Amino acid sequence: MLGRYPVNPGQLLPILFSQPLQWLHSHCSWVPVPEVTYPDAARTAVLLVRLPRILAAALVGAGLSAAGLCYQGLFRNPMVSPDVLGASAGAGFGAALGLFFALSRPAIITLAFSTGLLAVAAVQAVATRVRGSPVIGLVLGGIMIGSLFSSGTSFLKLIADPDDTLPAITYWLMGDLSSIYFREVRFIAVPISLGLLVLLLLRWRLNVLTLDEDEARSIGVDTHHLRVVVILCSTLITAACVSVSGMIGWVGLVIPHFVRMMAGSDYRITLPCSLFLGGGFLILVDDLARNLTANEIPLGILTSFVGAPFFLYLILKEGKQT
Numbered sequence: 001m002l003g004r005y006p007v008n009p010g011q012l013l014p015i016l017f018s019q020p021l022q023w024l025h026s027h028c029s030w031v032p033v034p035e036v037t038y039p040d041a042a043r044t045a046v047l048l049v050r051l052p053r054i055l056a057a058a059l060v061g062a063g064l065s066a067a068g069l070c071y072q073g074l075f076r077n078p079m080v081s082p083d084v085l086g087a088s089a090g091a092g093f094g095a096a097l098g099l100f101f102a103l104s105r106p107a108i109i110t111l112a113f114s115t116g117l118l119a120v121a122a123v124q125a126v127a128t129r130v131r132g133s134p135v136i137g138l139v140l141g142g143i144m145i146g147s148l149f150s151s152g153t154s155f156l157k158l159i160a161d162p163d164d165t166l167p168a169i170t171y172w173l174m175g176d177l178s179s180i181y182f183r184e185v186r187f188i189a190v191p192i193s194l195g196l197l198v199l200l201l202l203r204w205r206l207n208v209l210t211l212d213e214d215e216a217r218s219i220g221v222d223t224h225h226l227r228v229v230v231i232l233c234s235t236l237i238t239a240a241c242v243s244v245s246g247m248i249g250w251v252g253l254v255i256p257h258f259v260r261m262m263a264g265s266d267y268r269i270t271l272p273c274s275l276f277l278g279g280g281f282l283i284l285v286d287d288l289a290r291n292l293t294a295n296e297i298p299l300g301i302l303t304s305f306v307g308a309p310f311f312l313y314l315i316l317k318e319g320k321q322t
Contacts, residue, residue: 002287005045011038015046048181056180056188057286058279060245061255063192063237065278066271068252069259070199070234073209073267074227075135082238082252085138085231086146090119091242093149096156096169105179109187109243116239119145120231134227175248175300177286184244191240195233199271202229206267248299250307251278257311 001007007015015038067082075084083089094115098108123141130137153173160166199206205226241248255278256270263269282299285306289297 002291003045003050004290005041007042007046011042012046014038015043052182052185053177053180053286054283055185056177056244057282059185059188059192060177060241060248061251061282062275062279063196063241064248064252065255065259065274065281066196066199067234067237067241069256069267069271069274070206070230071252072256073206074230074234075139076210078257079253081249082234082241083146083249085123085142085235086119086149087116087235087238088242088247089146089149089153091116091239092173092247093119093153093156095172095243095246096153099168099172100156100160100165102165106183106187109184112243113187113191113239115149116242117235119149120235120239124231134224138231171298172246173300174298175246175303176296176298177245178290178296180244188240188244191236195237195240196275198229198233202226203267203271206230206271207265210265246298246300248282248303250303250311251282254307254310255281 001009001012064082068080071080071082071084072078074080091112094112095108097115098111103111122145123138126141126144127134127137130140153169157166157169160169209223209226209230238252256274259270259273259277263273282303285299285302289299289302
């Protein structure tokens with residue numbers, strides 16, 4: 001109902017359920033179809049503008065929070081976020097490259113998704129060459145590859161047209177869901193759903209990643225293969241999210257902390273909670289983004305306004321306890 005064009009509850013429910021009721025009525029004649037009229041503009045606003053945006057916000061929020069939670073367990077570090085392996089930087093470079101060459105929106109999203117996967121593949125290749133702990137190799141590779149892609153994005157911004165292309169790149173990098181349609185929702189639904197499904201099926205094994213290598217082997221869990229699966233699924237999720245929404249920070253960092261405060265550290269509980277809390281949080285932030293001011297506020301700005309003070313509170317709280 002929220003937005004520049006007002007839609008009241010009496011219009012909203014018939015718009016959402018008129019087509020399903022008509023389909024049921026065609027197969028079961030006893031199902032009634034209420035005769036309710038509503039403006040075409042209201043139907044367009046709800047079904048073609050707001051509904052895909054809400055679905056995308058739920059998917060992106062759930063995906064980023066789940067990926068952040070899994071990465072924090074993988075690296076045994078609560079300060080880790082979904083962009084630790086360079087997926088966000090790679091996807092950002094791909095989107096900036098597509099905008100620089102004025103590609104179509106589907107081509108930009110596909111390029112961003114592909115470069116996000118490419119960045120993590122490069123990190124994995126670097127990590128295999130690092131002697132010692134594989135986790136340290138991943139961290140070092142993520143810093144290096146992420147820095148390279150971020151430098152490439154900065155170079156594209158430097159040479160971009162300052163009147164047209166540069167504002168488009170800058171606005172996209174701040175995070176935005178205003179141009180989402182059902183084709184983008186369908187595009188990200190497959191990799192995000194696939195990655196989340198595998199992580200949910202393995203959520204009890206994710207607890208093992210917090211143990212030492214020897215302890216994990218003693219209970220019959222191969223941490224190497226488990227780590228590869230977690231990285232692959234989290235990369236799919238992160239690259240898909242960033243390819244359509246741009247850089248939305250703090251969701252994958254703060255939501256896992258909030259979930260652990262409420263539900264503890266058992267991934268069998270925290271992972272499903274992260275999905276729902278992350279999706280609901282980003283839907284709420286998106287509602288604020290399109291209603292607070294006349295011009296939409298980029299999501300990355302709002303999530304930082306909410307996430308940074310909360311994270312500061314956590315740091316100060318931990319400091320008092322010690």
